[in-house]
Amino acid sequence: MSDEELKQLQRDIQILKDIEAVKRVKYAYFRCIDTANLGELAELLHPNIHAKLVGGTYSIEFNSRDDYVEMIANSFNSEFIGQHNGHHPEIDILSETEAKGTWYLTDIAIDFRRKVTTTGSSLYTDKYLKTDGKWQIVDTEYHRIYEIVADTPERPPLTAHYLAEHGRKDLTYTVTEVFKKA
Numbered sequence: 138m139s140d141e142e143l144k145q146l147q148r149d150i151q152i153l154k155d156i157e158a159v160k161r162v163k164y165a166y167f168r169c170i171d172t173a174n175l176g177e178l179a180e181l182l183h184p185n186i187h188a189k190l191v192g193g194t195y196s197i198e199f200n201s202r203d204d205y206v207e208m209i210a211n212s213f214n215s216e217f218i219g220q221h222n223g224h225h226p227e228i229d230i231l232s233e234t235e236a237k238g239t240w241y242l243t244d245i246a247i248d249f250r251r252k253v254t255t256t257g258s259s260l261y262t263d264k265y266l267k268t269d270g271k272w273q274i275v276d277t278e279y280h281r282i283y284e285i286v287a288d289t290p291e292r293p294p295l296t297a298h299y300l301a302e303h304g305r306k307d308l309t310y311t312v313t314e315v316f317k318k319a
Contacts, residue, residue, distance in 0.1 A: 155272070156228045159236050159265050162272050167221040167242075173213045173304045179206050183266055183275040192257075193284040207309065215304040216249040218295075223261065236265040236272065242279060249292055257284035 138146075162181050169178035179202055188199045199205040213219055225241040240261040247254045264276035 151233075152230045155230045155236065155267070158272050159228050159230075159238060160226050162265065162274060163223055163226065163238065163240060163261075163263065166274065167223045170209055170213060171219045171221055173210065173300055175206050175210055178209060181274060182206070183268070183273040186274060187276045187278075189278040191278075191280045192259075193281055193286070210305045211308050213300060213304055214250075214308055215301050215306045217300055217304060218245075218247040218298065219300075220245045234267040236267075238263045238265065247289060247293070249289075252289050253286050254289045255284060255286045258282045 165177065166181050168174070169181065182202045182205060184202045186199070186202050186205055188205050190197050197208070199208065221242060221244045223240045223242050227239040228236060229238070230236050238261075240263065242259040242261055244258070245254065245256045259279040259281050261277060261279045263274055263278075265272050266275045267273075
């Protein structure tokens with residue numbers, strides 16, 4: 138194998154390692170949201186993250202990690218259940234420190250305070266930066282493919298409810314207020 142072929146092989150291996158690292162960031166992102174793991178979530182997000190979330194009746198935007206994490210803390214609270222599954226990743230490594238990705242999301246969210254259940258799917262488009270050897274989400278945006286919001290007048294008979302114990306109990310604001318601001 139020539140030196141040039143060896144260097145190309147090393148670059149290709151690094152690209153594959155970076156693609157896997159970016160996937161792990163987004164997989165952890167979904168897990169951290171659904172479990173209100175705000176500390177780990179903050180580590181996955183660049184301090185200057187831009188986030189735009191567009192649903193059937195809302196469009197909200199954030200320009201800092203602190204604001205975005207605060208929204209998650211108030212949304213994924215002790216009176217909420219969320220399940221977000223990100224799949225079919227399409228990751229492109231643009232440089233040693235930049236990547237972009239498209240993810241297909243399917244989700245369900247039950248908000249006991251608002252007495253609604255939301256189900257749907259979205260396409261996420263993300264940009265990632267590698268800083269100090271660690272990939273972070275620097276830009277994330279989703280647009281709904283479909284969204285169904287249905288009344289849930291009664292609390293389902295839960296036998297487990299993780300956020301009841303680990304989610305925020307005293308809300309700074311409600312999700313409804315966030316969506317009304319949008």
